Amino acid sequence: MTESDDERIAELEALLWHDDPRFARGLGKGRPRRPREYRSGRAWLIMACALAMMVIGAAARLGTLLAVGLIMAALAAHLFDTSRRRGPRRPGP
Known part of the structure; x- marks a missing residue:
């Protein structure tokens, strides 16, 4: 991947952690929770x-x-x- 792709992925990851940390934590463990919109x-x-x-x-x-x-x-x-x-x-x- 190019450097700009890595930056974009890091930005998306930060947005996900900011938006729904419980979902992001579960995603990192391989057992994601339902997103906030569906709870x-x-x-x-x-x-x-x-x-x-x-x-x-x-x-x-x-x-x-x-x-x-x-x-x-x-x-x-x-x-x-x-x-x-x-x-x-x-x-x-």
Whole structure:
């Protein structure tokens, strides 16, 4: 490889370490984790809690609990959006 290719690979490696260190560490060990864009366990947990709050709030006729459940569902839906996790895109070469 030429020297410019080595510099480009080193730059990509640094960007990967900066963007998702857990993924990069696993990649170095030969057992990569899912990239950050595909990890949404916390969002599913919040969505399940929100759904439970909405059902209980509707069944018990507790408007406040129902409203909190709706707000939590909106927050969980926001966590599923992977485009917000990315910083501003850098221009290409």
